[in-house]
Amino acid sequence: MRNLIVKALYNHYLSKRPKQIKAADLSFIGMDANGKKYYSWDELDQIPKCRVDELQNLSLMDEMKLSQENIFAICGAIIDNNEKSVAEKNGKKATMLRSQIDALANEIMWRSQNLTPSDLLLEMASVLAIREDENPSKFSVKIQDEKKTQFDKETKNGNFFFMSHKAFNSLKPSLIMSEDEYKKHWNKLIQQRLHNEKRLATILQEKQSGNESKATTR
Numbered sequence: 001m002r003n004l005i006v007k008a009l010y011n012h013y014l015s016k017r018p019k020q021i022k023a024a025d026l027s028f029i030g031m032d033a034n035g036k037k038y039y040s041w042d043e044l045d046q047i048p049k050c051r052v053d054e055l056q057n058l059s060l061m062d063e064m065k066l067s068q069e070n071i072f073a074i075c076g077a078i079i080d081n082n083e084k085s086v087a088e089k090n091g092k093k094a095t096m097l098r099s100q101i102d103a104l105a106n107e108i109m110w111r112s113q114n115l116t117p118s119d120l121l122l123e124m125a126s127v128l129a130i131r132e133d134e135n136p137s138k139f140s141v142k143i144q145d146e147k148k149t150q151f152d153k154e155t156k157n158g159n160f161f162f163m164s165h166k167a168f169n170s171l172k173p174s175l176i177m178s179e180d181e182y183k184k185h186w187n188k189l190i191q192q193r194l195h196n197e198k199r200l201a202t203i204l205q206e207k208q209s210g211n212e213s214k215a216t217t218r
Contacts, residue, residue, distance in 0.1 A: 005044065005171060006052065006059045020137050023130045030161025032150050037132040040167045047128070047167070050139040054127045055171070058120060065114040070200065077204055078104050103203045111196070116172070118155075118189040121163065122148045124171065129162040158183050 026039035041047055047055075061067060066074070078101050085097035126147040130136045134143050151162050160182040162168070169176050177185060 006056045023132050023134055023136055026130060026136060027166070029129060029165040030159075032154055032161075033157065033159070034150070036150075038129045038162060039132070039136075040128050040130060040165050042166050044167055044170045048137045050137070051127050054139055054144075055124065058124050058127070062116050062120055062124075063112070064108065065111045065117060065120075066108070067117055067119050069119075070111075070196075073200065073204070074104050074108060100203065107200065107203060114192060114196070115189060117196075118186065118193055119148075121172075121175075121189070122151050125151055125162040125168060128167045128171070129165075155186055160186070 023037075023039045027042055029038050029040050031037050061071065064071070081097045081101050081104075085094045085101070088094040088097060123144075126144050127139075129147065129151075131143065131147060134140070147162075154160070154162065158179065160179065163172075163175060163182070164177075164179075175182075175185070
């Protein structure tokens with residue numbers, strides 16, 4: 001099922017143009033370790049279209065529970081192995097390549113059962129949390145990356161202000177938590193991420209046998 005909240009927001013902009021605003025016009029949500037202040041919206045339908053576009057892209061990744069990096073790695077390997085298997089004359093090597101394709105395809109299906117990856121949550125939070133020197137009505141990839149890096153540092157200190165506000169809670173209501181609950185949940189996501197990275201690295205090893213590849217997806 002597609003993210004209905006984001007779809008509703010997208011439709012909202014077919015009939016309404018958001019006004020130009022400054023960061024300080026929004027609601028204050030917190031401060032990072034460097035003393036930078038952050039703001040956000042009280043309602044999701046107040047968010048400018050450029051940020052809704054980003055949220056829509058992220059929601060598609062969230063449905064698969066895969067980051068853009070993982071999507072490119074898995075799909076790229078499937079395409080590459082398919083081309084190699086067609087050209088491969090050695091039957092054993094061709095079988096190994098096809099087995100790896102099966103393992104990668106199963107990995108995509110298996111990931112959909114995961115919790116939202118921590119890096120995707122940081123991306124969403126960075127779209128919604130507006131830094132004091134940022135223009136809310138424009139989306140900057142440079143600032144987005146800076147905020148994501150900073151928020152990752154904040155999690156290590158148990159500071160989740162960038163997810164503990166109305167806009168983010170409306171987007172991800174399942175993550176309305178106390179500070180202690182956020183810490184436990186984040187630790188769980190980090191363990192899941194490390195496990196998945198290890199699984200994917202194992203599958204992508206060219207010397208792995210077909211049986212070993214299938215075993216990693218169970």
